[in-house]
Amino acid sequence: MMADMADVLDLRQFRCSQLDPLLAAETAEWSEILNWDYGSSAELIRQYIEARILPGYVLVERVPGDHHNPGRTTPLGYGFFIYEARKGMIGNLFVLPAHRGTEHAAERYLLDHIIQTLRATPGLERIEAQLMPFAPTALASSFEGNGFESYRRVFLQLDMTAGPTPPAPAAEVDHYRGFRLEPWGGASYEEAARLILRAYQNHIDSQINDQYRSFAGAVRFMHNIAHYPGCGIFDPTASFIARSLPGAGLEGMVLVSRVRRDVAHITQVCIQPERQGQGLGTALIRRCLQTLRQRGLRAATLTVTAGNTAALALYRRLGFTRLSEFDAYVWDRSRTGPGGTP
Numbered sequence: 102m103m104a105d106m107a108d109v110l111d112l113r114q115f116r117c118s119q120l121d122p123l124l125a126a127e128t129a130e131w132s133e134i135l136n137w138d139y140g141s142s143a144e145l146i147r148q149y150i151e152a153r154i155l156p157g158y159v160l161v162e163r164v165p166g167d168h169h170n171p172g173r174t175t176p177l178g179y180g181f182f183i184y185e186a187r188k189g190m191i192g193n194l195f196v197l198p199a200h201r202g203t204e205h206a207a208e209r210y211l212l213d214h215i216i217q218t219l220r221a222t223p224g225l226e227r228i229e230a231q232l233m234p235f236a237p238t239a240l241a242s243s244f245e246g247n248g249f250e251s252y253r254r255v256f257l258q259l260d261m262t263a264g265p266t267p268p269a270p271a272a273e274v275d276h277y278r279g280f281r282l283e284p285w286g287g288a289s290y291e292e293a294a295r296l297i298l299r300a301y302q303n304h305i306d307s308q309i310n311d312q313y314r315s316f317a318g319a320v321r322f323m324h325n326i327a328h329y330p331g332c333g334i335f336d337p338t339a340s341f342i343a344r345s346l347p348g349a350g351l352e353g354m355v356l357v358s359r360v361r362r363d364v365a366h367i368t369q370v371c372i373q374p375e376r377q378g379q380g381l382g383t384a385l386i387r388r389c390l391q392t393l394r395q396r397g398l399r400a401a402t403l404t405v406t407a408g409n410t411a412a413l414a415l416y417r418r419l420g421f422t423r424l425s426e427f428d429a430y431v432w433d434r435s436r437t438g439p440g441g442t443p
Contacts, residue, residue, distance in 0.1 A: 107207070109214045110174075112157035112181055117147045120159070123179055127195045134234055134425065136258065136400060138361035141330035146181070146193070156218075157181030160196060160211045180211050182219060185321070188311065189219040191230035192331075194240075208235075209243045216247050220432070227311060228432040233404070237428045249430040252309050253407040257421035261390070262399050277343070277384040280352060285340035290327075292351050293371075294319035300371045305408045309429045326356060332368045333358030339365060339392045341385050343372075352376045355385040357393070360402065365393050367403040370412070386419060 124143045131139035149155035160178040178196030182189050194215075196207045219228050228249070232240065237253060244251065275282040294316055301313035312318035327335045336357045343353040353376060356369040367389065372382045393401055403421065405412050406429075 107160050107162050107177060107210070109158045109211060110161055112150065112155055112159050112179060113153045115150065115159055115176070117151050120150060120176055120179060121147075123176055123195060123197065126197055130195075130198075130234060132361075135256065136361070136364050136402065136424070137333075137366075138364075141334060145330060149181075155181050156183070157193075158211055158214050158218075160200075160207060162200075178207055178211055180215050182215055184222075184225075187224055188227040188229065189222065189225050191215055191219075191228065191232070194232055194235075205235075205239045209240060212240060212243045213247075216243065216432075220247070226434045228430075229310065230430040231309075231427070233425075233427050235427055237426055241428065244428075244430045247432065249432045250308075250436075251428040251430055252305070254404050254427050254429050255407050255413065255423055256404050256425045256427065257402065257416050258424040259390070259401045259419065259421045260399070261394050261401060275388060276346075277381065278379070279346050280343045280381060280384070281346055281349075282341055282343050282385065282388050285337040285342060285354070285356070287344070288342045288351055288354065290320050290323040293323050293354060296351050296354060296371055296373065297322065297369075299373060302374070305406050309406065309431060326358070326368055333360035333366045335368075336365065339389055339396075341388050343381055343385055353381050353385055355382075355389045357389055357401075363397070363399045365398055365401045367401060370403075383415060383419070386415075390419070 124146065128139040128143050131137045146155070157180050159176050162175045162177055164173050164175070177200045178194075180191065180194040182191050184190075191212075194208055194212055196211065200207050216228070219225060230244070230249075231254065233254075233256065237251075241251065297313055297319040298316055301307045304313070307313040310322070312322040326332060336359050339357040341355050342351060344350060345352050351373075353372040354369065355367060355371075358366050358368050360366045367386070370382055370386060390401060401421075402424070403416065405416060407413065407426075
């Protein structure tokens with residue numbers, strides 16, 4: 102049905118001015134659904150579109166012309182993907198609300214083009230996707246029909262407006278049992294990457310994000326968190342690390358970004374395996390939330406894999422409540438047959 106209504110064109114044929122209505126509508130939707138200012142991400146997307154270096158597709162409606170009026174092409178939606186070595190990542194998918202329909206046919210039509218392009222890319226071994234605004238059932242048929250595995254993710258939010266504002270921390274360094282808690286500035290990307298690699302060994306999240314499986318991948322993850330707005334603008338002053346006493350080894354960290362002026366997003370909570378279960382993660386998160394509350398932020402958000410039941414229980418004990426759910430999808434050539442099915 103969608104094929105009769107619309108065409109799919111290469112994203113690199115378009116200028117920013119043609120897609121600005123889509124980006125504006127998408128920014129408004131992220132704010133409404135996820136309490137997230139998508140403006141920084143939209144601006145980066147604009148830069149890549151204007152440079153014509155972002156691979157993807159635009160769903161357009163064609164209105165034929167005649168000898169009196171020229172025809173026109175109206176963008177209805179778009180999606181893009183990026184390449185990282187032998188992996189492809191579906192970075193975004195959006196269709197104007199008026200053109201979606203209850204079955205999400207327009208999104209699935211656009212998504213199928215993206216998936217087929219990625220799967221046909223020579224040398225590509227893996228595809229990952231986490232499209233947070235979409236409910237789990239919205240795109241499931243397209244992903245499952247192409248051999249993707251799904252992992253349920255939960256988007257949680259903490260209301261920090263209730264109760265009195267805590268006093269500012271007395272010092273830049275706090276202590277918890279045998280650990281020293283200090284601001285993020287005391288760790289390097291490489292040190293943090295080694296922590297990530299150990300903490301996520303055989304962890305369910307390493308099945309979703311393969312950057313957790315290698316040192317080079319974990320360094321890229323840290324670089325992306327610190328320098329790109331995909332998870333908000335990194336806030337080192339509200340991010341904390343834990344070091345052991347007296348050895349000063351990096352034992353844990355909590356990383357935070359700002360997703361709007363008064364909302365923070367916890368992008369990473371990571372604890373050395375032998376230190377887990379000792380309350381260190383809770384101490385780091387509480388230290389982070391104390392700082393955010395003291396600065397007047399009204400909410401904090403995070404995402405967690407539903408199968409990570411211990412972490413989900415911890416966040417709920419800290420007062421986080423469910424805002425929405427979405428699915429993370431992974432296609433791995435080594436686990437699929439020639440037709441793309443498991």
